[in-house]
Each structure stands twice: as C-alpha cells, then as structure tokens.
Amino acid sequence: MKIAVIGGGVAGLSTAYYIQKNFSAQVDIYEKSSDIGGLAGVFKLGNTLIEKYYHHVFTHDKYLMELISELELEDSLMWIKTKMGYYCKGKSYPFATPIDIMMFKPLSFMDRIKLGMSSLIISRHKYNDELENITAEQYLIKYAGKEGWDKFWKPMMKIKFGENFNKIPAVWIWERIVQRVRSRTKGAKDEVLGYMQGSFYTLLKRLADEAEKKGGKIHLNSEVQEIIVENGVCRGIRVNNEVKNYDYVVFTPALQHFVDVCKNAPEDYIAPLRVVKYDCSMIVVMVLKEKLSDFYWLNVADDEIPYGGLIEHTNFIPKEVYGGKVIVYFSKYLNVNSEYLKMSDEEVKNNYIKHLRKIYPDFKEDIIEDCLIFKDRYAQPIWPMNYSKIKPKYKTPIKNLYMANTSQIYPNDRGINFSIKLGKEVVESMAGEILNK
Ligand SMILES: Cc1cc2nc3c(=O)[nH]c(=O)nc-3n(C[C@H](O)[C@H](O)[C@H](O)COP(=O)(O)OP(=O)(O)OC[C@H]3O[C@@H](n4cnc5c(N)ncnc54)[C@H](O)[C@@H]3O)c2cc1C
Numbered sequence: 001m002k003i004a005v006i007g008g009g010v011a012g013l014s015t016a017y018y019i020q021k022n023f024s025a026q027v028d029i030y031e032k033s034s035d036i037g038g039l040a041g042v043f044k045l046g047n048t049l050i051e052k053y054y055h056h057v058f059t060h061d062k063y064l065m066e067l068i069s070e071l072e073l074e075d076s077l078m079w080i081k082t083k084m085g086y087y088c089k090g091k092s093y094p095f096a097t098p099i100d101i102m103m104f105k106p107l108s109f110m111d112r113i114k115l116g117m118s119s120l121i122i123s124r125h126k127y128n129d130e131l132e133n134i135t136a137e138q139y140l141i142k143y144a145g146k147e148g149w150d151k152f153w154k155p156m157m158k159i160k161f162g163e164n165f166n167k168i169p170a171v172w173i174w175e176r177i178v179q180r181v182r183s184r185t186k187g188a189k190d191e192v193l194g195y196m197q198g199s200f201y202t203l204l205k206r207l208a209d210e211a212e213k214k215g216g217k218i219h220l221n222s223e224v225q226e227i228i229v230e231n232g233v234c235r236g237i238r239v240n241n242e243v244k245n246y247d248y249v250v251f252t253p254a255l256q257h258f259v260d261v262c263k264n265a266p267e268d269y270i271a272p273l274r275v276v277k278y279d280c281s282m283i284v285v286m287v288l289k290e291k292l293s294d295f296y297w298l299n300v301a302d303d304e305i306p307y308g309g310l311i312e313h314t315n316f317i318p319k320e321v322y323g324g325k326v327i328v329y330f331s332k333y334l335n336v337n338s339e340y341l342k343m344s345d346e347e348v349k350n351n352y353i354k355h356l357r358k359i360y361p362d363f364k365e366d367i368i369e370d371c372l373i374f375k376d377r378y379a380q381p382i383w384p385m386n387y388s389k390i391k392p393k394y395k396t397p398i399k400n401l402y403m404a405n406t407s408q409i410y411p412n413d414r415g416i417n418f419s420i421k422l423g424k425e426v427v428e429s430m431a432g433e434i435l436n437k
Helices: 010-022 062-070 098-102 109-124 136-164 170-186 201-213 255-261 267-273 345-359 416-435
Strands: 002-006 026-030 042-045 048-051 077-081 084-088 091-094 192-196 217-219 224-230 233-239 242-245 248-251 277-288 297-300 309-312 326-331 368-382 401-403
Touching: 002 010, 002 224, 002 233, 010 026, 010 201, 010 248, 010 416, 026 201, 062 416, 084 136, 098 109, 109 136, 109 170, 136 170, 136 277, 136 297, 136 368, 201 217, 224 255, 233 248, 248 255, 248 416, 255 267, 255 368, 277 345, 345 368, 401 416
Parallel strands: 002 026, 002 248, 026 217, 084 297, 248 401
Antiparallel strands: 042 048, 077 192, 084 091, 224 233, 233 242, 277 326, 277 368, 297 309, 309 326
C-alpha cells in the first residue's frame, strides 16, 4: 500500500509516524520548501538551531507529551519558569499571577477584581452553542467588563488576530482560558513553559528519521501541484510535473492550498471552505549584544507600536546556548494587504527600532548584531462564527483523500500539540478503510 502525505510540517510528519505505527505502508512525504518543519521550522544561528517563530509548549499539551514519550525524547524536554509582562501607556507591568492582576494600575481596583474573576468564571463554563454564536468581544465584555475588555482583552485579541480581533467566535477564547486555568490548578501555582534541547527540530528530525527508517521517503523542494481525482476517487498527485499514483493521499497544508491543488473537488464541499481566511505572520528576529529586560514575553498593548509582542527568547533559554547572543522576536500577525508586507526589510527594521525606543528609551542601535525577517502567508486561521457546522472532516468526500490541517483544530488554538493530534486522528479515521481493503 502506498500513501502520499502532502506537507512536511508537524501534522505531515506526525501523520506519517502514526500511519507507519499502525499499518504496513510505503509513506512518501512531499514538502515544498527545502527543509521540514513548516511553521515550526528553524534557522541556524552560529552552530545552533532556533525556530523562525518563537515556540514554547505547555504541560497540558497531551498529544505532544505522549509522542515525546513514545520516541523516548523526555530527556530533551526542559520546563522553565518565565516572566510575562504587559506594556501599556508607556509602562511595563508584570502579568503572570493573580497578584500581578491585582497590581495592574491601568484598571480600577474593582475592574482588576472583575478581570481576575472572569477567567475563573469562564473556565467553569461547559461548551454550549452560544459560544459559537457570539464573538469573543461580546463574551469577554460580559464577564470582564467594558474596561477589562478595552484595557486588557482587546489589545490581547489584536495581538493574536490583528484587524480580525472582533470577529473571532467566543468558543476560541473559552477553550483557551479553560486549558490555561486547568493547567495551573493541576500543577504548581506558577506556570512553566517547555522547550526542547536543540530546538523543536529535535522532535521534527526524529519523526523524519523514524519515517525513513521504516522505508518512507521525504521529498523536499517538492510542491504538490495537483491532487489527481477521477470520478470522485483520488488516484495520486502531480509533483514536479510528474504524476505519481497512490492508494491514499493525506493533505496537511493550509485550507487555501487545498482549494488551489484539488481542482476536481465537488463545489458544494469547497465553497464553505473558502470562508476560512488566514492571517500572515511577520516575525522580526533581532540578535543583540545586550538584553532588553527580564521578561520572556512582553505583550505590547499600544496601537501606535507595530508589533504586539516582544519575546526575549534568551530570558527563556540561556543565551550561552547561542554563543552569548541575546535573541528577541518581534511578533506581528497581518492582513494580507498590510502595508508592512510591502515594506523592504530595512524599512521594517528602522520602523521597529524607532518604536522599540518607546518601550526601552535607552535602546542603542549599535547593540544589534543581526536582524532577520520571516513571513508566512498562511499562519493563523480566522474562523467564522458557527464554524463547527462547516469544519471539514478528516475524510473528504473524495474517496481515498484525507485532510488534516490547522483549519480543523478549532476550537483549539493552533500549536504543535494540536498538529500532532491532527496526525493521530486522521490516521484513526483512515483505519477502517485501510483494514477493509
Ligand atoms: C508566529 C508563530 C508562533 C508560534 N508559536 C507557537 C508556540 O509557541 N507553540 C506551539 O505549539 N505552536 C506555535 N505555533 C504554531 C505551530 O508552529 C503550528 O501550529 C504548527 O507548526 C503547524 O504545523 P502543520 O504541519 O499543521 O502546518 P504547517 O506548519 O503550515 O505545515 C504545512 C507544510 O506544508 C507545506 N506545503 C504547503 N503547500 C504545499 C504543497 N502544495 N506541496 C507540498 N508541501 C506544501 C508547507 O511548506 C509546510 O511545511 C506558532 C506559529 C506561528 C506562526
């Protein structure tokens, strides 16, 4: 049996792993870029690998923990306590614990209590249809109050969803709060974040090695141009202008790519999928001689500053790992038409530095050793209201064609853990068909 997996990101590599774990099959992975990893991909900084986009994981990431344990990579996983902050109105505030919330001066005392209580109240809610029918804005105003929304939640939603901050269904924020509150009450009072020795590439590379050990092949620089469908049955793919036949095909890149490459999919299946839009990510990585602060993660709630988060990676993982260099990510999600995507790298850099001086007035440009900019067109799905009614299933209406991508993790937040879940579940959904063949 031959199976093609399209996409060499976490979902594609996990899909290959679970296929080979459960069935005897020849698995070929097709990845359009020159390396595996997708959004969790890495670049080389000196002799060390580091993610293009800041990454950490949580203790409640159960699919990741399960996979790490199966691959006996537990010793590579580190758990680290970090400092979180919140910048607004010219000042940075620690923002990690209930005490930090109580000390958060931009809100009145009563609004601080309301904000603190809102997470607890929301975390006790059970899933219900209303969560799909109202926006996160309406939901958060109801529980955290107008001030709590304006001064805390609205900037946070803007950081994650850019201009779409007020269009996201409430179920997304509900699910996120439930996960975070549970992870704190289960474990210690302080939240710890996880990272892997050698970056998350350690996991990706192990998955790729496992696939090859079991006879699989990883084809890099191989963009799948078409999924071949004849009379409602998937026959294979066209890649590098060559047709390759497969018994099954699993598609893992973003939904928009599916619409592009699966031209013979039935229109009544494709039409609702076009509703899901994706925001782009533009992440600036500065390599510095000196640290900016003690915060690992500083949320930047200021509409004039063009980035929503400053992630000082070397306040998480010691700078010695990177030859003594300080690494700072500037996070930004953008609409595809954003002016920032039209700027040259130099313009972006200068603009970012100008605004960095608002947060750190003493910042001196001569501490910058390097500045890199990474962009991805399909970084963050923007789900419409009531999305669960149109969310695509793993099994598509085309026989022998399956889909497992970031559009299907809803209402969970996109992440490594849930891309592993996609891989595991798509293989479970294939099992009946494969075993009966
Ligand atoms: C800025 C940022 C920060 C993040 N931080 C975290 C974090 O802290 N923790 C966390 O857990 N997650 C984080 N994530 C999310 C995480 O990286 C993703 O959820 C996960 O990597 C998605 O994996 P995937 O395989 O589902 O999709 P992708 O990574 O998008 O993989 C799809 C792959 O398909 C390939 N492809 C596309 N079209 C084709 C084609 N036609 N033919 C062949 N190949 C194709 C792409 O090149 C890509 O490699 C972050 C993401 C971003 C953007």
